[in-house]
Amino acid sequence: MNQWIDIHCHILPAVDNGSVNMKQTKNMLKIAHEEGIHSIIATPHYGVGCRNPDQEELKRKLELVREEAKQIDESFCIELGNELYFSDDIIEHLRKKKALTLAGTRYILVEFASDEAYNTIKTGLHRLLIYGYLPVLAHVENYECLYQNYEGIYDMIRLGVYMQMNISSITGGYANRRAGHCRKLIEYELVHILGTDAHSDYVRAPRIMEGIEVIRKKYGADLIQKLLTENTNKLLQNQYI
Numbered sequence: 174m175n176q177w178i179d180i181h182c183h184i185l186p187a188v189d190n191g192s193v194n195m196k197q198t199k200n201m202l203k204i205a206h207e208e209g210i211h212s213i214i215a216t217p218h219y220g221v222g223c224r225n226p227d228q229e230e231l232k233r234k235l236e237l238v239r240e241e242a243k244q245i246d247e248s249f250c251i252e253l254g255n256e257l258y259f260s261d262d263i264i265e266h267l268r269k270k271k272a273l274t275l276a277g278t279r280y281i282l283v284e285f286a287s288d289e290a291y292n293t294i295k296t297g298l299h300r301l302l303i304y305g306y307l308p309v310l311a312h313v314e315n316y317e318c319l320y321q322n323y324e325g326i327y328d329m330i331r332l333g334v335y336m337q338m339n340i341s342s343i344t345g346g347y348a349n350r351r352a353g354h355c356r357k358l359i360e361y362e363l364v365h366i367l368g369t370d371a372h373s374d375y376v377r378a379p380r381i382m383e384g385i386e387v388i389r390k391k392y393g394a395d396l397i398q399k400l401l402t403e404n405t406n407k408l409l410q411n412q413y414i
């Protein structure tokens with residue numbers, strides 16, 4: 174039995190553009206469990222100036238999802254966080270505890286617009302570090318300014334930023350530009366954590382086995398263990414990766 178931990182998943186029902194209802198959430202839980210995922214951090218979107226779900230509602234729904242998860246497996250663990258859309262005000266929202274860190278740790282999952290300028294991303298993440306947070310850049314493969322910009326990514330890692338890649342992005346085959354980019358990111362050791370970024374039980378389902386096979390064949394099982402269990406477990410324990 175594999176023990177993968179998914180730190181990026183839109184599994185709470187009807188709170189963002191992820192799961193639309195509890196039925197879909199249940200299906201997502203079943204799929205995730207079949208794929209060997211035993212812990213999930215639910216990460217609904219949060220953006221300053223956006224209509225964010227009420228935190229009490231998130232906690233209430235978290236408990237419902239936890240109950241469903243227990244029906245599948247007694248030890249199935251569901252935690253809560255946010256996927257934060259970066260803006261200068263996000264720090265204030267974090268400090269006032271309106272926006273959530275990942276599972277109550279110092280780690281935060283942060284995203285930017287895919288066409289955001291490199292300096293905006295780097296400076297923004299640096300500011301979060303200065304305030305004592307440990308930022309994980311969501312789906313590092315998605316940003317135009319980071320395409321083939323390995324030095325740019327490395328510079329952010331040197332500052333203390335962690336990189337999360339969506340595991341499905343590597344499954345496109347050799348002709349696929351994004352999959353090729355993902356292989357390079359893995360090869361150059363620029364990824365700390367793999368996640369599903371699942372949004373539903375069909376198009377963007379919490380499936381990881383196909384991606385795992387691609388990485389295992391090319392880079393070995395140890396790397397999978399590191400990116401889906403060891404590092405994610407350190408994150409959950411609030412330890413440095």
Ligand SMILES: [Fe+2]
Nearest residue numbers: 181256311370
């Ligand atoms: Fe996401």
